[in-house]
Amino acid sequence: MIPAWHYDGQTATRYEVYVVAQDDGLRLDLGEGRSDVAPWGDLFWIDKRDGASVFGRKGADGWRVGIPLPMTDLLVRRLPPQSRYGGLVDKFGIWPAVAGFTALSAAVVLVLWKAPDVVAPLVPMSWEQKMGDAMVGDLGGRICDGAEGQKALDALVRRIDPDAANLRVRIVNVDMVNAAALPGGQILIFRGLLQEAKNPDELAGVLGHEIGHVRNRDVMQALLRQMGLSLLLGGVGGDVGGALNSAISASYSRAAESRADDYAINLMRTANVSPLPTAGFFDRLAADERKLGKGAVAMSYMSSHPLSDERRKVFLASARKGAAYAPAVTPQQWRAIVDACANDPDVKEGDLF
Numbered sequence: 598m599i600p601a602w603h604y605d606g607q608t609a610t611r612y613e614v615y616v617v618a619q620d621d622g623l624r625l626d627l628g629e630g631r632s633d634v635a636p637w638g639d640l641f642w643i644d645k646r647d648g649a650s651v652f653g654r655k656g657a658d659g660w661r662v663g664i665p666l667p668m669t670d671l672l673v674r675r676l677p678p679q680s681r682y683g684g685l686v687d688k689f690g691i692w693p694a695v696a697g698f699t700a701l702s703a704a705v706v707l708v709l710w711k712a713p714d715v716v717a718p719l720v721p722m723s724w725e726q727k728m729g730d731a732m733v734g735d736l737g738g739r740i741c742d743g744a745e746g747q748k749a750l751d752a753l754v755r756r757i758d759p760d761a762a763n764l765r766v767r768i769v770n771v772d773m774v775n776a777a778a779l780p781g782g783q784i785l786i787f788r789g790l791l792q793e794a795k796n797p798d799e800l801a802g803v804l805g806h807e808i809g810h811v812r813n814r815d816v817m818q819a820l821l822r823q824m825g826l827s828l829l830l831g832g833v834g835g836d837v838g839g840a841l842n843s844a845i846s847a848s849y850s851r852a853a854e855s856r857a858d859d860y861a862i863n864l865m866r867t868a869n870v871s872p873l874p875t876a877g878f879f880d881r882l883a884a885d886e887r888k889l890g891k892g893a894v895a896m897s898y899m900s901s902h903p904l905s906d907e908r909r910k911v912f913l914a915s916a917r918k919g920a921a922y923a924p925a926v927t928p929q930q931w932r933a934i935v936d937a938c939a940n941d942p943d944v945k946e947g948d949l950f
């Protein structure tokens with residue numbers, strides 16, 4: 598019996614527990630005779646924190662157990678390896694791994710590190726996906742994943758992007774007017790943005806824009822620019838919180854913004870969704886910014902996706918005269934999306950940072 602701490606992913610409570618290595622998995626004694634067994638194969642290493650090694654559990658967002666270091670040999674043998682870097686790097690060492698996926702010598706690669714736009718497309722998609730999963734896991738139970746809201750949101754995503762199979766769009770229970778693309782095709786919509794949007798077409802424009810960032814692979818580039826080499830050296834189990842923070846506050850270049858807007862406009866045109874509400878939404882957000890001042894909009898959509906008058910005009914100009922546009926989703930679906938967090942009984946609340 599080894600003392601450890603534990604979050605169950607359902608509540609924000611930190612439990613003091615005892616862990617025991619069993620044949621079928623890691624048993625957590627929760628007190629009052631209750632226990633929970635996490636199968637060995639479901640556990641994955643996250644990071645080292647305050648003298649403890651932290652593990653997550655597949656299929657359980659926010660589930661954590663922190664086991665004080667040093668661990669017993671028995672635990673070390675059964676628990677997943679605590680990699681300092683990513684899987685590839687651990688297997689082969691840093692330089693062969695780097696040179697392996699770029700097919701270039703280490704010296705040339707060093708120069709390339711300085712150019713995120715060159716390096717980002719070279720990051721294997723499997724890395725991106727693991728990174729994105731880890732970042733979503735770090736949100737704990739803050740994803741509003743009630744069936745009805747998520748279903749309606751998925752319908753909206755499919756409506757504007759029929760290729761959406763490799764995207765995962767989720768609503769986060771944080772009162773922040775923002776949306777963010779994470780590595781690996783994950784997109785987060787924050788509750789505050791849903792409360793600010795007046796109709797599904799406005800959300801469709803914002804979503805289309807984030808999908809543009811995903812497809813243009815802007816996300817890794819922005820993260821590399823902010824976090825540098827540490828992002829990749831940290832690997833999947835690295836500074837997850839830092840990467841999440843960076844992804845949410847990442848500020849994209851004007852060129853990337855305008856490419857993502859073009860992408861959104863194309864999606865909406867194909868889906869026959871009007872771009873005019875999105876222009877109106879941008880207008881209102883920009884007015885808020887003028888009213889509240891720049892300081893108040895840190896970590897907001899306006900700071901991560903600078904809103905220029907040009908951007909608004911591009912959406913306005915893309916509307917076809919006399920077109921019979923159809924709403925992105927039905928009013929019932931839109932209600933389900935807006936109320937996704939309110940209708941999720943076990944979602945966690947609270948600020949992220």
Ligand SMILES: [Zn+2]
Pocket residue numbers: 806810849853854857901902
């Ligand atoms: Zn953007």
